Amino acid sequence: MWRGRCSERLAALTFDDGPDAQHTAQVLDILARERVTATFFLIGRRAVEAPEITRMIAREGHELGNHTWSHRSLWLCGPKETEREIIRGHDAIAEVAGCAPRFFRAPWGMTNLAVFPVIRRLATPCVFWSVQPEGQRAVEPECQVQRIRERIKPGAIVDLHDADGVPGAGARTARMLSDLIASLRSAGYRLAGLSDLL
Numbered sequence: 017m018w019r020g021r022c023s024e025r026l027a028a029l030t031f032d033d034g035p036d037a038q039h040t041a042q043v044l045d046i047l048a049r050e051r052v053t054a055t056f057f058l059i060g061r062r063a064v065e066a067p068e069i070t071r072m073i074a075r076e077g078h079e080l081g082n083h084t085w086s087h088r089s090l091w092l093c094g095p096k097e098t099e100r101e102i103i104r105g106h107d108a109i110a111e112v113a114g115c116a117p118r119f120f121r122a123p124w125g126m127t128n129l130a131v132f133p134v135i136r137r138l139a140t141p142c143v144f145w146s147v148q149p150e151g152q153r154a155v156e157p158e159c160q161v162q163r164i165r166e167r168i169k170p171g172a173i174v175d176l177h178d179a180d181g182v183p184g185a186g187a188r189t190a191r192m193l194s195d196l197i198a199s200l201r202s203a204g205y206r207l208a209g210l211s212d213l214l
C-alpha cells in the first residue's frame with residue numbers, strides 16, 4: 017500500500033527505525049501534546065534493547081509495525097533469511113510491546129518475492145509511503161516540512177525517521193515535528209493512524 021483513502025484530507029505520520037531512547041521519547045512527547053496518533057515501524061532488535069520506550073509507544077495508543085529484526089536489505093536475503101528477519105522482528109516486537117505489530121514495512125522499501133507469503137501469514141500488510149522528506153541524504157528540518165507540505169495529498173502516508181539510519185535523522189525529525197503538524201493542520205489535514213487511513 018502506498019496511500020490510503022482519498023475521500024477526505026486525512027494523512028498518516030509513520031516513523032521508521034526506532035525505538036531510540038532519546039528521539040522516540042521526544043517524538044512521543046510532541047504527539048501527546050498535539051493529540052496525534054501515529055504508526056511506528058520498529059526494528060525488532062532495537063525494541064528488545066529499549067523495552068521501556070517500546071511499551072510506551074503502545075501504551076500511548078500508537079500503532080506498531082514490523083520493520084524486520086535487524087534492518088537488513090531483503091533484496092540481498094534469500095527466502096529463508098527473509099522469513100527469519102520478518103518473523104523474528106514480528107515476534108520480538110509482539111513480546112516486548114505486549115501486542116503484535118499490525119503492519120509491515122521493508123527496510124528502504126526493498127522487498128523480494130519471499131516477503132509476501134510470510135506477511136500474509138502474519139496478517140501484516142506491506143505499507144510503503146507516498147511522501148518521504150528525507151531519503152539517503154540528510155535534509156534540513158525546515159526543508160522537510162516544506163517538501164511534505166508541497167507533496168501532501170489526501171490519503172498520504174508520510175515516512176519519517178525517529179532513529180538514525182542516516183546520521184542525525186532522529187534529531188531532525190524531533191526538531192521539525194511540531195512545525196510539520198501545525199503546517200498540515202493549517203492545510204486542513206487530520207492526522208491518523210494507518211488503520212484509520214487504510
Ligand SMILES: [Zn+2]
Nearest residue numbers: 032033123124
Ligand atoms: Zn528503515
